[in-house]
Amino acid sequence: MANPAEIRLNVPLRPYTTLRAGGPAERFAIADDVEQLASLAEQAQLSQERATVLGSGSNVLPSDAGVPGLTILNLARRIRIARTGEVVADTGCGFQELFLKTAQCGLHGLEFAVGIPGTLGGALVSNAGAYRSNISEFLTSLEIVHEGKRQWVSPDWMQFSYRDSVLRRPNPPAAVVLRVSMRLPVGEPMRIYDEAREYQRQRIGKQPPSPSAGSFFKNVNDRELAESLETLPGPLKMAGVVPAGYLIEASGLKGFRMGGAMLGRRHANFVLNVGGASATEIRRLAAFTRETVYRRFQVSLEEEVLYLGDWSGYSQQ
Structure with a gap:
């Protein structure tokens, strides 16, 4: 049987997200192994408490108002x-x-x-x-x-x-x-490592050093749109895939800043925290980006990043 995990109250989540933004977890526990993770999940579900699991926090944005229920930091790594x-x-x-x-x-x-x-x-x-x-x-x-x-x-x-x-x-x-x-x-x-090195080389050239969540928006699968874009590389046209970063840059937003949040200069599909941005500032920049791209291309970008917690008080203004 797993040793019970300690549960703490109102724990700030900024240190546990790569965007370094967001409010506190109402209740917070660290699961050191699968048994603790399973026990915490079972307890939460049987008591009908919302359970949110965090790993490295690289694809999430917790609300400034916080995350209700139990947040579990998953350190089960076997x-x-x-x-x-x-x-x-x-x-x-x-x-x-x-x-x-x-x-x-x-x-x-x-x-x-x-x-x-x-x-x-x-x-x-x-x-x-x-x-x-x-x-x-x-x-x-x-x-x-x-x-x-x-x-x-x-x-x-x-x-x-x-x-x-x-x-x-x-x-x-x-x-x-x-x-x-x-x-x-x-x-x-040899082939495994050569392929991995090439992927790593491509990523190093795109990824910025500032706190980010990685690619913020999903790429767009739209063959008609892809074929209509003169400067889109041929292989992407053939695949019918339009990178979100291409659409954002073509909309004139590369490097655009809103408060402490900014779209990447190296790669426009990175939303960066460059000045102690709040979660609200980051989400407002994402919303502005979506609206601008839609006006330019009539296509709706969809976030890869998940918004966690209580966003009931969020406003785009």
Whole structure:
């Protein structure tokens, strides 16, 4: 049986998010392993308390008003790998760490995880991916706590789609993902590392040093729009994919600042905290960006970043 985790009240969440913004957690606990994570999730669900799980905090923005219920910092990081390709990993492990450990065992498929700052749990919620790969394609099962019951389920339970899962949608089920089982193909070590180095090289040139959440908006899948853009690279036109950063930059917003929040100068799809920005300032900049891009291209950008907590008092003004 897991040792009970300490629960603290009104804990500031700024230090636990890469955007360094947001208010306090009403109740806060740290889960050091899967057993503690499962116990906290079961208790919250059985008492009908909202449970919010944080990993590295790289794809979330808590409200300045705070996050009601129980916020759990997931530090469950165990990874077990068989050379035949079977992997069982706790959701609190770093996504990049998972790649490195699987690569060391000669398994490929997760090269795109290099440079992604989040945890496996966050990658699952948003079906993280890059360079035409997604985490969901490698999963064989997931262990979850749902309605107070701990169980293994099929990946279909997550209803994965592009940068999306059932846990991202409005009124998501009360569920916490504890760990996953996946199968990765055996690969050639030299090729695995060469591919990962190339992805890392591309990311270094784009990612800014200021606090950010990584890519803030999802790319747009719209073949007609892609074909209409004269300066969009040919491979993207053929794929029917328009990067959000391309649309933001073409709308004249690269480097645009609102209070302490700014759109990246290196890459326009990064919203940066450059001056102690509040969560409200960051969200207002995101809303302004969406509106400007829509006026220019008649396409609605959708956030990758999840807004956590109580936003009932939020206003775009």
